[in-house]
Amino acid sequence: MRKIMITALGAAALAGGSGYAAAQDTTAAPAGVTGDMTIELSQVPPAVLMVADRHMPGFKVTSADVDLGEDGMMVYEVAGTDMDGKNVELDVHPDGRLDEIEREIAMGDVPEKVSKLMKAYLADFQPTKIELSQRSDMAMVYEFEGTHDGRDVDVEISAAGDMILIVDDNAA
Incomplete structure (x- = not known):
């Protein structure tokens, strides 16, 4: 991980x-x-x-x-x-x-611009856990754990919607 x-x-x-x-x-x-x-x-x-x-x-x-x-x-x-x-x-x-504070949230708490960015990159992503992360540099990031095409995937999207990081947990 x-x-x-x-x-x-x-x-x-x-x-x-x-x-x-x-x-x-x-x-x-x-x-x-x-x-x-x-x-x-x-x-x-x-x-x-x-x-x-x-x-x-x-x-x-x-x-x-x-x-x-x-x-x-x-x-x-x-x-x-x-x-x-x-x-x-x-x-x-x-x-x-x-370093960081992570609060578990519901999909309904995710801003529309973040949800749209998620759908643009991973249309069929199914989140199993969503957290709002406040980092030490004061950056706010939405962190998603879930599945995409049958694979475990972690996704981080900045609150501003200007950064997305997708990590395939199954990759070696």
Whole structure:
């Protein structure tokens, strides 16, 4: 599966106020973590949970994963529900830098220009999951997972409708 890692901006100051980030090793994975894996909530650094609380008031954390990219950079994926009960995932570096917030949405929440672009490129695409992604650079992107011609496909379309990325998950 493909992952896009974006250099995060700004949220590191949140952790710095408590002095926590300076005292914590922010590059080491929790004990026993060697790759992408689910971890116990107790293994999530307080700086990561503080970022989640700051950006998603009322967020209820239900699970956490650690992803180690090819470059060795670690990102915590903290998943849960927002105040409305919708699924949300925050991708946060151990020092509190925010990478991305993904909110699960319905097809009816997708702007018409994004839907039209999808249909222009993949007329028979059947989405099984749709998320609105706010990235660290403030870009808003609609992410779709689903099938096209019997193949698993991921599609990303910018909110402005000026970028589309189509990835065949079955390709080697």
